[in-house]
Amino acid sequence: MKKILSLFLAFTAVLGISACTHSKTPGGVSDSSGGAMTDSSAAASDSSEETEGNLNHLVENFWETDTMYDESAMLIAETDERGNVISAPRAKLLFPATEILSVVQYYGDEGDTVEFTVGKELEYKDGYLSAKGEIVFDPISEKEIFQTEVPYVTDKQVSGQEAFPGLAQTTDIPSFDGGYLPFTEGYQIVKQQLSVTYKHETGLWKGATPEYCGDILSASLKKLQNKERVELFVYGDSISTGANSSSVLGIPPNLDTWDILFAKNLSSWFGGEVNVTNKSVGGWTTVNGVGGGNGYVKGQLIYQEGLSKLFAGELKTYSPDIAVIGFGMNDATNGVTLNNYLGNTKTMIDAILDKNPDCDIILLGTMLANPKASNQSKGQADYSENLKKVAAMYENCALIDIGLMHADLLKEKQYIEMTSNNVNHPNDFIARIYAMHLLSAYIDGEGSDI
Secondary structure, three states: OOEEEOOOOOOOOOOOOOOOOOOOOOOEEEEOOOOOOOOOOHHHOOOOOOOOOOOOHHHOOHHHOOEEEEEEEOOEEOEOOOOOEOOOOEEEOOOOEEEEEEEEEOOOOOOOEEEEOEOOOEEEEOOEEEEOOEEEEEOOOOEEEEEOOOOOEEHHHHHOOOOOOOOOOOOOOEEOOOOEOOOOOOOHHHHOOEEEEEEEOOOOOOOOOOOOOOOOOHHHHHHHHOOOOEEEEEEEOHHHHOOOOHHHHOOOOOOOOHHHHHHHHHHHHHOOEEEEEEOOOEOOOHHHHHHEEEEEEOOEEEEEEOHHHHHHOOOOOOOOOEEEEEOOHHHHHOOOOHHHHHHHHHHHHHHHHHHOOOOEEEEEEOOOOOOOEOOOOOOHHHHHHHHHHHHOOOOOEEEEEHHHHHHHHOOOOOHHHOEOOOOOOEOHHHHHHHHHHHHHHHOOOOOOOO
16 A cells, blocks of 8 residues: 655755754754755654654664664665566665564655555565565566566666666766766655665664764853753855755755754753854865865855855854864865865864864764765775864864764665765765764763663
């Protein structure tokens, strides 16, 4: 049985490649990022009557719970040399499921959200979710295809040997395996992903996890605990602009970008107001972070000053309490030397501390680029690892490396299942991983609900 829920589509083009219970109602979160916040849909947000000590279930640490919410998965069919499908499309879940609670395609062919059911359109066995159906001959393609109601792709479409559904083959992203990988800044890759919610045994995750950083981020933590207004400043590349969360793409489930998820859940947990000022620019490296330049915000080409001039001009009266610096993806790709990357990062920290010496700094190690993308995957993990040298220079500077967990996730799942553009942008699932890491820096897991 399928359940169809009509939802509105408003697609917005986005940028290019270069990329640690009470009853009081919290103050909430506001946004000074230059655009209106997009509210999450009911499926991706808590009630507006949130109370102190609560987190949205989508940003609870998945490695500490017995329920995985909306794990993104893509059903992939194996083919022979000629491209004939030879097996049912399937996807491996991160954990063996004891019960599948829901399988949803948030953005279906008609712009609708579609729910599929195990035992009807799907099967689950030995850790894999697979489509039910049959292999039939398609007279148009003159190949064997898998006839099913569930969206799927083939291994050749994932590798770029054949066109990915809804995308023309391009030469933008060469593969280490030869040929070119599918790439888009639109919705076409996300459209083929399913979101799976399921029960599982606890304690199964053996990969990297973030650390609590309350001892390092003590000034802002104290303000949060005292329910004072906290100013959160976000500065980085396209990943830090929110590319390409569903709210940025304008498609269901319209999940908030990771910075807003972080701020909203800091607010709902501690009970005070968290205001977000995001001056990230797509395509930027740390060179731009210091000196300014052209880049993309909300899909539009803009020019923005570097941080010192930004603080002397547009943000002259602004004083951040928490500053998240998120560069590295484009620095590695574009050949900014490691020493320059680290030096530029230090220059930006010093500019922030000139505005507020008590501001707590979070250096954000980037997610990984697609390991098969030869013109993009160029040692991002080394850049993130070396940020510890800069963090060690300051008493109030923490390193949170998303790439460590991302690398471990890639041992279990394919890159295309956890990305929006198949190159260097997170989908909603990885955006939530970003928020989980940042929240873990402020919320000690011992004795809490996460």
